[in-house]
Amino acid sequence: MNQAQQHYDNLLAAHYQWMVGLPFAEKADEQAALLIELGLDQGPKDAALDLGCGPGYQSAALCRIGYRRVIALDTCQALLDETMAATAGSPVTPILADLRDFPAATGHAAFDAIVCMGDTLTHLDSREDVWSLLSSAYQALQPGGRLVLTFRDLSSELTGTDRFIPVRSDDTRIMVCALLYEPDHVVVNDLVHARTETGWELHKSSYRKLRLPPAAVVEEARALGFTVETDRSVAWMHAIVARK
Known part of the structure; x- marks a missing residue:
């Protein structure tokens, strides 16, 4: 996998x-x-x-x-x-x-x-x-x-705060993607804040893209x-x- x-x-x-x-x-x-x-x-x-x-x-x-x-x-x-x-x-x-x-x-x-x-x-x-x-x-x-x-x-590198990309947001979820550039890949860090009965929970994961x-x-x-x-x-x- x-x-x-x-x-x-x-x-x-x-x-x-x-x-x-x-x-x-x-x-x-x-x-x-x-x-x-x-x-x-x-x-x-x-x-x-x-x-x-x-x-x-x-x-x-x-x-x-x-x-x-x-x-x-x-x-x-x-x-x-x-x-x-x-x-x-x-x-x-x-x-x-x-x-x-x-x-x-x-x-x-x-x-x-x-x-x-x-x-x-x-x-x-x-x-x-x-x-x-x-x-x-x-x-x-x-x-x-x-x-x-x-x-x-993804061949052109984003720098500074341009590396932080809002994906979507509503009353129940907020998703932001943060990019980290390597020579042959970009590390994609996805951050999802989800509203629950007790407050906001952060779910996060990352992977590499070519x-x-x-x-x-x-x-x-x-x-x-x-x-x-x-x-x-x-x-x-x-x-x-x-x-x-």
Whole structure:
């Protein structure tokens, strides 16, 4: 179990949907619109794979734009349970597995689309893990299939008080993230104050995220044989769409 998995199991999963701040249906609609904008409504739509599905926003979105089968893979059972509940009646199959093991976990199936969104890519331990995942995705895609990545570009260092980022707050919870920069990683310290009957309680956990320059990801994707169709910022994320 890497630090990211421990962090989600011990802290973040319990607050994930609250952090998003939107009802599930609205977030899934938002992600469906983004996937259409990124070209995933084009071409065959038999099977799709959602790597690091979280509570299922992208899995639901893939179904909404016409994919007939969606495998939703994550390392956090609590988030997979939320995916299962939110997508009940849809052709979504949740699988508990590490991203890096997806070929074996999916029975070496072939896909028309693979998505790895919401900053999941930076949860991997090293750039070598990312390159291996890109290679596995290339092998798993049908000809013409697309890989969609969104992740935070952490290559530029925040300094001083800019390292302290308010995530969300309401009458019951306050969440702040504090960043500590290392040469190849950023240590993410999540602090959640939760109101109880006896007062405020502090819940805290930390993990490392990769500092992953988008240009390096694009270069590796092209070296593997992908055609890069999109390479740009989308809201707070960087989006890359690569076609086999």
